[in-house]
Amino acid sequence: MIDPVLNLLLQDLRQSSEHALWLVDENIPADLCPARSGLPVVGNRFDLIQALRARGWQAQFSDFDLSTRADGSLQRIIYRVSKEKPVVHYLINQAARLLQQDGELILLGDKSEGIKTYSRKAQQRLGGSREERKQGSAWRAVLTRGNHAGEALDDQEYCRLRPLELDTGAPYLTKPGLYGWNKVDRGSAFLLEQLPAMLGQPLPLCGRVLDLGCGFGYLALNACDASTKLTCTDNNAAALYACRENLAHRGLRGETIASDAGRELAPGFDTILCNPPFHAGFGIEGDLTDRFLEQTRRLLAPGGSACFVVNLHIPLERKAQGRFARIRCHADNGHFKLIHLSQAR
Missing domain, CATH: 3.40.50.150 (Vaccinia Virus protein VP39)
Structure with a gap:
C-alpha cells in the first residue's frame, strides 16, 4: 500500500506546471506515476533515474548538480525530503536561488523525518509564506520565495570533497x-x-x-x-x-x-x-x-x-x-x- 507521503506527492505530480522541477532521492518508487509532460526530474540514484527514464520521464542522474539552471528560473520545486540533513539543507538553499519571486517549494515528508523542522527552516531561507497540511503522519508544506531570502542553511558545504x-x-x-x-x-x-x-x-x-x-x-x-x-x-x-x-x-x-x-x-x-x-x-x-x-x-x-x-x-x-x-x-x-x-x- 502506498504510504501517506507518497499519496501527497502523487497529487502534486499530477498537477503539472511549466518551469517546475522534481527532486528525487532513494525514498521514491520508480512506478509512482506515468511521466508528466514538461516536468523534469533530477536525482542521485542511478537505478531510480533509469527506471523513471524507462517510464518516459525527462530524468537527469547527478549529485543534485543544479548549476546549469539559471537563478529565478523555476516556478515550482517538488521534493520529498531526504534522509540526510546536509542533502535537505543543500536543496533548500538551491531552491532559494532557483525559484522566482512567489515561486513555490513543496516539501513532503513524514513527521519522523523532520519535515516540520525543515518546513520552518525553509520559510526562513526563502523569506516568504508557509502553508502546511497534515494527512496522518505525513506533512505537505508549501513555501514561497519572498523578496529577501534569509541566510543559507548549513549544508556542510555539500558539493565540496x-x-x-x-x-x-x-x-x-x-x-x-x-x-x-x-x-x-x-x-x-x-x-x-x-x-x-x-x-x-x-x-x-x-x-x-x-x-x-x-x-x-x-x-x-x-x-x-x-x-x-x-x-x-x-x-x-x-x-x-x-x-x-x-x-x-x-x-x-x-x-x-x-x-x-x-x-x-x-x-x-x-x-x-x-x-x-x-x-x-x-x-x-x-x-x-x-x-x-x-x-x-x-x-x-x-x-x-x-x-x-x-x-x-x-x-x-x-x-x-x-x-x-x-x-x-x-x-x-x-x-x-x-x-x-x-x-x-
Whole structure:
C-alpha cells in the first residue's frame, strides 16, 4: 500500500506546471506515476533515474548538480525530503536561488523525518509564506520565495570533497550525500582485515577486481594497487564522484561506473568485494539482496571469489543457495559476518 507521503506527492505530480522541477532521492518508487509532460526530474540514484527514464520521464542522474539552471528560473520545486540533513539543507538553499519571486517549494515528508523542522527552516531561507497540511503522519508544506531570502542553511558545504583522516593511512576524499561519508564502516574494516586469510593470498589483489557498491572507495583503495585491473561501481552519484577522485589521488588505475547492483557491467571478475547497503532505508529480505547476489553470480569468473560482509541477521547464505558452487562463512565478530562465495572452474 502506498504510504501517506507518497499519496501527497502523487497529487502534486499530477498537477503539472511549466518551469517546475522534481527532486528525487532513494525514498521514491520508480512506478509512482506515468511521466508528466514538461516536468523534469533530477536525482542521485542511478537505478531510480533509469527506471523513471524507462517510464518516459525527462530524468537527469547527478549529485543534485543544479548549476546549469539559471537563478529565478523555476516556478515550482517538488521534493520529498531526504534522509540526510546536509542533502535537505543543500536543496533548500538551491531552491532559494532557483525559484522566482512567489515561486513555490513543496516539501513532503513524514513527521519522523523532520519535515516540520525543515518546513520552518525553509520559510526562513526563502523569506516568504508557509502553508502546511497534515494527512496522518505525513506533512505537505508549501513555501514561497519572498523578496529577501534569509541566510543559507548549513549544508556542510555539500558539493565540496574534503580530505578526512579516517584511519592510520592516507586521507580519504569524501563528502556529505553518501552513506557513512565521515567514518570508516566497521563492516568494511572487518572485511579488509580478514581479506588475505579469506582469499588465501596477500594484498594487494591481482587480476580483475570489482568493488561492488564502492562508496568512496575504501575497500578498493586498501586492497588494490596500480597493477590491479580495478572496477568500482555504485548506485549513488556522490559515491561515484568521491571514489573517482580517490582513485586518481592515490594513483590507482580503475573505472568508476554507475550501475544498479552491477547490472550494467560485463562479467569476468576474479575477485568481487562487497559491503552491501543493508542499512536503514534498504530492505534485507527482498529485492535488493537478490539483485546483489544475482549480479555477483553473473559477474564472477569461473574459479573466482566473492567476499561479502553483512550484518549477522542478513540471510545471505540462504539466499546464495543455488547460485554458487561454494558458500562459506569465513568469520563473524558478533556484529558482522564474512561470506565467501565461489564458482567451479
